[in-house]
Amino acid sequence: MLQRISLGSRLALLFAACTAVVSLTAGVLFNRASEAHFLELDQQLLDSKLPTLRDALKDVLTAEQFDARKPALLNELRHSPDLTLQVRSQTGVLWFDSQVPSIPQNGVHAGLHTLTESGVAYRAYTVALYPEKQDSPQLTLLLDITHHQHFLERMQHLIWLTVGLSALATALLGAWAARSGLRPLRKMSEIAASVSASSLTTRLPLDEMPAELAELTQAFNAMLGRLDDGFQRLSAFSADIAHELRTPLSNLLTHTQVTLTLPRDLEAYREALLDNLEELQGMAQMVNDMLYLAKAEHGLLSPSRERLHLAEETDALLEFFLPLAEEAHVQLRRQGDAELAGDRHMLRRALSNLLGNALRFTPAQGQVAVKLESAAQRVRITVENSGQTLPSEVLPRLFDRFYRADPARHEGSSEHAGLGLAITQSIIHAHGGTIRCESQHGMTRFLIELPAGSQ
Template structure:
């Protein structure tokens, strides 16, 4: 069976609520009407009782009652819906205008209801002389059949109203729910229309109800992230083709030229060495791409061991010292901290940052590694002097194949623009963050890592 739609559920819920409220209101009105009729009947019987007591005053025995019977009969003739039964102190019936009613009413001074086949009565039984313990008993019986008919008609009307109200509410509720859920259908249409070529659609948040505005905002944010990820993926694919085109073209051209005519063995050896350099660069590029793919899928799991960051930084600075000496750049390190992390991965990340710093530091500049402990972990920064990076370029520094240097050479066998992306993946795998800060004469990469992983 198909599940009931949300509009149908809301319509049924509205109908059920309306039916319950209408029924409760009808029951309360019916009870209030019945109580009102009882109160009116009590008032009417009390007024008639005063008249009857006045007409029967002094009728303490059956002879005296017989003397006043004609007055009693005349009074009853004016009240066709009122019947009277008079019983003596010994229970003997002196007068009975409702002989067809065989059920006696108790004498407790309260109203009681009495029903026969066709009629309903309100019965009121009291003493003729309240102060006389041997007084006769008056039982007044008021015909309330018309009251009962009214209450029955009202009950039928209540049920009819409940049914019609529920039906009308169901129809109107379905329409209202369908109208109210139109933004959800719009969201469904937008979601159905989302594809690789149409990620620019957005929901109009200002036209959404307050309850759906946050959902629409979240949905639009999701579409924005998908669009950004798809654009990055498209750019990534284009960058891969761009990076591989030049070395492949070089390999093909160089090989074809070499094979155009017979050459000396040394020429073939030189050609193979040249091709080997290009192939090694391509192999490194593929390995870096696989490394980043593992990081994207959460497969980059660092091994944890106790590391002294000062020692690791000193080792890398010693490795880069000859290169720094050649380009007249000073290398320094400040501070120390301990960390549980993967030695080889962190060395690779720091090596990428130091290599970048040396390449973009002018002669006579300096590169400084700073390590300090923070309340939540540690902070490691690598700062170099030189021309700063434009603020609009900072968010893209960690994109794959992105190189801020506009003079970069296509297909460079040294730098493919993956170093910072790999560094960011390594830092994130350790639960940390990396960002870049830059001024007019300096650039600083800041790494923040938790001390416990």
């Protein structure tokens, strides 16, 4: 049940409890201090009466001597109506008591103490008549302190009333303060409830938030930013893939419809099917690439780890691309060597994408070079090609899906859908590495850094 109480109610109850404890503690301390103060005043009052009483009972050692001094004693007691006096012999025999009925002797003992008799509270003070004598008669002074007790009782009632009222007032004020203090949280909740696909650009005003909520506000705004970025990427991806699939699908439909308009011989149908197969293979490759990227984005790529000699792997790829390079009159070369622990198939695919991309954009008589370097547990792979310098604003977008630096050159082509560099980046990231592109002075370089790792 406690877990269902609102945060504001919890704070209000805590404020009330703290105030009640503080008020009660202060009241108890004040009550104790008042009692000690009254005790001190009574002690001083009784001590001030002793010299007069001792003077009135001077040289009294026996009952007969006391009877002779009794009129003077009674005359002195008339000046203190709230004071009761008992005189006893050194053996405890009661000689005199100014109060009737008398307070029993078992209720009186030496020193200053408090006793109650017949509903009346007394401060009792028992001392020797002659402190310097061992067999001195005993004086017991009884001061009526009923008015003190009534005052202390009223004070206790006032303390409990104050505790109750202060706790109630603090609870109400605490509820108001908590509600006011939690207003930023309610605003955050309202914004979170209003967030939809069309309002992901909404942000909490950081400058209006208290310092305690600044970090939470930043995290909330960052979450909205990530959601907005993810939604924008998803929307862009949906639009891009629809655009990319529209052209080959349109080609398939048009080609099939044209083929079916007139009766044709077997060879014509065979050629039509072969053309359709080529488009379908391109579309299938695009779908496979998109599935591969989806796995990469969800962290589902788990590269195996085996010791690779990058010089051997690179030479094998260069030999594969050699016929294309010779046809385009482009020179291929490799420099250096390095070793690392990685997935052979995935790294070959990444390097193959980079080499294929470099060959497409390298003019005749140009060159494509692969440089391998090892240093400080890191491996650097550089794939560079000569050709047109890419604009600086293009470089950050090269690894986006379906992005082409020159879209008009490959519009409608399913062979190069703009996914190769995105796949390459996913493979490098899966191996814990980084990849970036530089383009200047007629040279474009892709620089890959990977941890050397261990097998």
